[in-house]
Each structure stands twice: as C-alpha cells, then as structure tokens.
Amino acid sequence: MTSLPIHLYDTRRRSVVAFEPIHPGKVGIYTCGPTVYGPQHLGNMRSQLLPDVLRRVLGASGLDVRYVTNITDVGHLVSDADDGDDKVEAAAARTGESVEQITRRWTDQWATDRRRLGCLEPDSVPKATEHIAGQIEMVQVLEAKGHTYQIGDGVYFDVSTFPRYAEFAGLTLDDHEATGRIDNIVDKRHPADFALWKLTPPGVSRLQEWDSPWGRGFPGWHIECSVMASEELGRHIDVHTGGVDHVRVHHTNEVAQSECAFELHPWVNIWMHNEFLDLGGEKMSKSRGHILTVDSLVERGIDPLAFRYFFLQTHYRQQQAFGFDLVEASGTGLRRLTQHATNARDEVGGDLLAPGSAGQRAEELRKQFWSALVDDLNTPKAMAVVSTVARDGELSHADRWSLLGDFDRILGFGFADAASVGSxxxxxxxxxxxxxxxxxxxxxxxxxxxxxxxxxxxxxxxxxxxxxxxxxxxxxxxxxxx
RNA sequence: GGCGUCGUGGCCGAGUGGCUUAGGCAAGGGCCUGCAAAGCCCUGUACCCGGGUUCGAUUCCCGGCGGCGCCUCCA
Missing domain, CATH: 1.10.10 (Arc Repressor Mutant, subunit A)
Structure with a gap:
C-alpha cells in the first residue's frame, strides 16, 4: 500500500492531482469545524467523515498525519452580508444562557457524535476565542500591506488588492452586484469585501468582545481559520477540507487573507470539499429547523456506525440521497459484514496474519481495495471489494481476517473488538x-x-x-x- | 436570472467508448432448521429524452427535460 501514489481532487485546480506532502513523510490536514451555537446534524457529519477517511488513508500510506479542526465560538455572523449578530451571541440572548454554556454543550455534542461515527480524535481542536491575539496580529499584517480599510462598522479586506480573488471559486465578481440580494448596509467599497474585525458600536456591550488597535469588537469569521490553520500546521498547508458550500465565500476569503498576509501562492496545496446530503428536496439546514442528528438515528434503533457505512457507500464529491430507510439498509450491510469479520477473526484466534503470508487471491483483493482508496478516496469501490472479501469462497479464514482487519484501519468499524454472534x-x-x-x-x-x-x-x-x-x-x- | 453538478436495473450507488453480469439493500428460488430467524448458494441484464461524432456510446459533443447545490447563514 505504501507504494501506491495517492491522487486527490483539488477544488482549486478542478482536477484530480497527485498528492505530494510539503514536508517528506508528514502531512497536515485542516478542516473547518462547527460553529457551536446549535446541534450538528448528519449533513455536518459528512464533512467530519471525509477528513477522517482521508487521514486514515494518508496514515496507512506511511505518512505522519497531523489533523486539526477548529471550533468556531465567535465571529460567525447570523448573516454574511457583514451585518447581523454573532451566532453564538444571538443564541445566548435567545436562551438566556451564558456563552460558555452554549458553546460547551454544542462542542460536546459534536465531539460525541463524531466519536460515535467512528472518527479518530483530532490531534488538536483549537478554539477561535483562544486565538484572538493571532487574529488581531494577522489583520495588522494585512493592514500594513495595504489590503484593508476601516469604516465605522469595522476593518474590511479590500478584494481589489488581490487580483486572484475570483480565481479560486471561479467567481464573476459582477454577480455579487447583479443579484442584488445582498443588502449592503455598511459602506463597503465592493460587495465582496469582507469583515476582518467588527467594532462594537458605542454604548453597546457584548458578551464576547476584545480590545484591538481599532477599538473593542470581535474578529470576523474567516480570519480565524487562516490563523489557527497556520499556527497549528505552518503557513503552507497540505490539505484543507470543508463542505462545498464554503468554496464561494469562506474559503475564497481564507485564501485571499492568507495569500496576502503570507505572500504565498498556493497557500493550500489541495482543497477538498464534500458534497451535501440530499434530503429529497427539503434542505437540511439549521435555519429551517430540520435537525437530523446522530441521536435521530439512535432513536430509531440505528447504529451510528451504520451512517459511517452509509457514508462510505457514496463518493464524497457526490450528493448523497438521505433517508432513514437507506441508513437502515446500510445497517443491515454493516451487521452482516461485521459478522463475517468476527467469524473469521474468531476462527483464527484474533491474530492478524503477518504481512506477506496471505494467499495470491487475498493479495489481489488487498491491492484492489487500496487502489480504489488512493484514487481520490473511491470508498464505494473499496466497499465493493470489502463485500467480496467478506464472502469470497476462495479465501481462508486467515486470509479473510487478514484483509478485513487490515481494511478496518480505514473502515473504522472496530472489527477487532466487535462482539461476535454466539459469544x-x-x-x-x-x-x-x-x-x-x-x-x-x-x-x-x-x-x-x-x-x-x-x-x-x-x-x-x-x-x-x-x-x-x-x-x-x-x-x-x-x-x-x- | 447566473454558475455548477447529477440523472444507471425495485431502492441506494460505483464504473467504462466495444470483456465489470461493480457492490449494498430489497425481492424470488434453493440449502440449512422441528418450523423460523441468522447464514450460505443461485437468479434478475439497467444506464432520462432527442440529435450528432464513431465501425460501435450508458460512457464523448450539442439541445431538451428533471433533481440537487451555490450565488444569502448553512457541511
């Protein structure tokens, strides 16, 4: 497996490219994490599962992986037209709870749910509020380099100073104005300009605010990711992941800030974006009050890992049709697969075969599995191989366990510890x-x-x-x- | 309205210019079982519509229709 070159789809280049770590033998991955003002739904978890599979594959290829995903506990506005309230602040005002109570609860829910879905623990989970100084510093750097301007409302990034701005997402900047859907209540010079630091209006006191060279206020949403990613992983990032919805605004802005502040062109080597879960016409977003969570599955008696199996059955760049019946079907598939794995495991006493001692047929299947994964994480194809391995009559118990035990490093179903039928x-x-x-x-x-x-x-x-x-x-x- | 993406057998969902019967779930038949369940074996021959390119297209191009997404917070 270590010898197989890894290819991944890069959103920026809009093509599958060969993966080359910046520092030989090591790779850093950053994922835009949750804004903790409410529950994380199953759609959100898809963008946790993608990097989880990615890091497992990169790790299995022999690389030393450092995985970082953040917690946004300030700065994410209710509206991204740069007006409106901070989401966390708004939630606190609504429920009468403290900011800490709210961010703590939803951070825990997120951490618990990703664990239930078999995701490995991140190496670091930085919080935006713990990186305020770094954010102020980065805004100062941008200011010194002439990429900002200040208006009554705050400090803004001037997109006209970054000619490549529209390139990343293939934007037509005129569209911003053409749609006419953004109410520019602030005096931004261009609709695409975005807030780096928001000032607290005179006479107002906020639950979360900090002093800055520009006055009391709080950081803009986009700046936090640039700061935390670079502080944790260095300025030049190997892989950055997130949901497709972030391409246009959030990641475009992250790129603008980072490339200007660091004076570096591809700031991120490979951008990976997972597609959405398709809820049959009904958009599953928080604003619609349609919250399907891991608990929603458990309430229906569905093993959370069934959702992991469900996720693996569709390619991450493909919209995936969601339905409880579909996840249940995945649960059936997982149950059978687990049974095959544990049977084989128990037959051979739980020992994984030493490498190389498996038969010809087994090694052929092993190669098929890894080949699918290094081809832009083609998990559906890999799962087809898994199914074959589970039932292939030519395989001995030892070979079967050798393969499934090995594959589980990616699958994350926990075959080694799974309870077997009858014991x-x-x-x-x-x-x-x-x-x-x-x-x-x-x-x-x-x-x-x-x-x-x-x-x-x-x-x-x-x-x-x-x-x-x-x-x-x-x-x-x-x-x-x- | 603009941009993008997808449209595969009952459902989900890979893939390919002419050898994959992909795989999963469901279904039917069989084995097993006291009967079932579980498990195992077998079966189903699909690629939205209309043109075009080609010796040949589900796969490439054009048009249409339809779903979804982004353009506003959203994974």
Missing part, C-alpha cells in the same frame, strides 16, 4: 446483563429439546416482542437486539 455480549455476558432474556432463552431451548415446539415458539414470540431476536448457531442459541 461476548450476546452469549457469555447475557446472563449477567439480561437475566430475564437469558432465562427465557434457556426455557425455549429446554422446550425444543423436549419437542415442545408450541412452547418454544411462544417464547420466541415473547422475546421478539421485547425486541430480541433469537439466532440459532452451531454453538447453540443466542439473541441479539432486533
């Missing part, structure tokens, strides 16, 4: 955890042995009504939650 949580611990269920199960088995099938079936129905499905295995009967 673990379902078997040995059942008596302790679910004494009632264990008793019924034993009673049914006794009835079966006594050929009293009427009683046996009645008990089976009883268990089913309680949400337990009986699974008869060669090792004897056991149950699982249905």
């Amino acid at each position: 673990g949580e379902l078997g040995a611990d059942l008596g302790a955890k679910e004494p009632e269920v264990a008793k019924l199960l034993a009673a049914r088995q006794a009835a079966r042995l006594a050929k009293d099938f009427a009683t046996a079936d009645r008990i089976r129905d009883e268990l089913a009504a309680k949400g337990w499905e009986i699974v008869d295995t060669p090792q004897g009967p056991t149950v699982r939650r249905s």
